[in-house]
Amino acid sequence: MPELPEVESVRRTLVDGTPSLLGAVVLKADILRASVVDGLSVEQFQQRVEGATFDQIFRHGKYLFFRLKQVRGTPFCWMAVHLRMTGRLFLVSEKLAVVPHTRFVLHLEHHQVLRFDDQRAFGRVWLVADPAEVTSRLGPDALAIDKSEFLQRLSGQRRQLKPLLLDQSFVAGLGNIYVDESLFRARLHPLRSAATLHADERERLFAAVHGVLQHAVDCKGANINGVFEAGSFPVAVYQRNGTPCPVCGTLIVKLRVGQRGTHLCPACQSMNSIIAMSWG
DNA sequence: CACTCTACCTGTGCGC
DNA sequence: TGCGCACAGGTAGAGT
Numbered sequence: 001m002p003e004l005p006e007v008e009s010v011r012r013t014l015v016d017g018t019p020s021l022l023g024a025v026v027l028k029a030d031i032l033r034a035s036v037v038d039g040l041s042v043e044q045f046q047q048r049v050e051g052a053t054f055d056q057i058f059r060h061g062k063y064l065f066f067r068l069k070q071v072r073g074t075p076f077c078w079m080a081v082h083l084r085m086t087g088r089l090f091l092v093s094e095k096l097a098v099v100p101h102t103r104f105v106l107h108l109e110h111h112q113v114l115r116f117d118d119q120r121a122f123g124r125v126w127l128v129a130d131p132a133e134v135t136s137r138l139g140p141d142a143l144a145i146d147k148s149e150f151l152q153r154l155s156g157q158r159r160q161l162k163p164l165l166l167d168q169s170f171v172a173g174l175g176n177i178y179v180d181e182s183l184f185r186a187r188l189h190p191l192r193s194a195a196t197l198h199a200d201e202r203e204r205l206f207a208a209v210h211g212v213l214q215h216a217v218d219c220k221g222a223n224i225n226g227v228f229e230a231g232s233f234p235v236a237v238y239q240r241n242g243t244p245c246p247v248c249g250t251l252i253v254k255l256r257v258g259q260r261g262t263h264l265c266p267a268c269q270s271m272n273s274i275i276a277m278s279w280g
Numbered sequence: 281c282a283c284t285c286t287a288c289c290t291g292t293g294c295g296c
Numbered sequence: 297t298g299c300g301c302a303c304a305g306g307t308a309g310a311g312t
Contacts, residue, residue: 001305035288062306085289085305101290120289122306159282168307176305239304258284261304 002083003062004142004173005216006231010089011059019112021091024054026068028107036103036116038124048077048127049106058131061138061172064089065131080126080134081116087123090115135172142173143213150206154194162190162257165209174209177222177238180263182209184237189269190255190262237263 002010014021029046031037037045049068056067066079081089086101094111103121106114116123128134140149150171157164164170165179174182183190186208188201197205216222221231222238236246241254245265255262 003306082306084307086291118289119291120305122289124307163283166306259305 001085001175001177002087002221003175003178004059004213005178005219005233006221007059007062007064007083007173008143008217009220009231010083011057011064014089014091014114015057017091019091019110021054021057021066021114024108024112024114026050026052026054026106026108030097030105030107031103032098032105033103033121035121036118036123036125039126045125045127048073049079052077060131060135060141061168062175063134063138063172065134074129078128078131080128080131082124084118084120084122084124086120087116087118090117138168138172139170140172142171142209143217145171147203147206147210150209151202154197154202154205157194159194160190160257161188161192161194161205162260162262164194166258166260171209173213176260176262177235178209178212178216180238181216181235182212184208184263184265184269185212187268189271190257190264191271237265239263 026049029049031042031045034042048070051071052068054066055069058065062082064081066081068077068079069075070077083089091112091114094107094113097105097113097115099117101117101119102115103118103123104116104125108114116125126134139153153170161183162179165174165182166176182205186201186204188205216231216233219231219233222233222235223231237252240252241263243252244250245252245268248265248267250265250267252263253266255264
């Protein structure tokens with residue numbers, strides 16, 4: 001499940017790798033599954049991408065945006081990519097152009113290809129004139145947001161912390177793994193209403209989100225049962241139900257919150273303050 | 281507004 | 297061995 005740290009790791013690899021995607025010219029676009037292209041036809045996608053040059057890449061939340069300098073029509077367009085559950089982007093030799101779950105391949109100069117694989121086929125690619133067409137629906141990037149803005153956005157919120165942090169219009173980039181890890185680090189129960197948080201708990205939440213994401217970026221993402229082989233971020237609670245809490249040794253438990261598996265330490269992340277409030 | 285549910289996908293792992 | 301099924305989860309959109 002690529003979330004902000006994994007997507008950032010992809011971006012850095014494409015920008016800083018050898019060769020870099022920056023400066024690469026698209027010779028040909030092969031779409032192996034039409035549904036990967038969203039909002040325009042495969043033919044339109046090919047027509048606009050072929051001949052174009054990658055000249056900028058940035059990330060917002062879990063989206064990657066690639067600026068393409070075009071040869072005809074408007075000077076630039078943007079290719080937006082969301083990896084969703086199982087999507088992966090690689091810059092590799094054209095000898096490795098297709099594997100069983102390859103969804104599209106952009107053939108580049110020098111026998112390189114940008115390859116998009118996606119076992120579950122939820123991932124999507126769009127072409128937009130302006131990234132704001134996508135980012136306007138999103139909150140600030142969860143790693144870029146500073147404390148004052150985070151606290152400002154948190155004030156007035158009354159929703160439970162788990163669905164709130166998963167909501168990409170609140171902050172963009174957290175998914176199920178890093179929400180559970182952030183709430184564990186903040187010692188906050190996922191069912192707590194944001195309205196019940198004291199000032200010190202609000203600051204703890206910001207510090208936890210920022211600290212978890214920064215650490216995970218430094219680790220090039222997580223490693224869940226070997227799924228993200230590139231990353232080495234050690235999860236404390238995610239899918240670790242039945243194992244001891246790394247802080248207190250209490251067994252990690254799993255709940256369902258909304259439709260999501262939710263993992264926590266029942267001792268470190270107690271609901272005591274809520275119970276105390278209800279006892280008045 | 282807040283929430284719940286469904287659809288979109290497919291590999292995995294379980295019980296029988 | 298193999299079948300059926302629940303499950304994993306990000307997001308959009310519909311419904312309560």
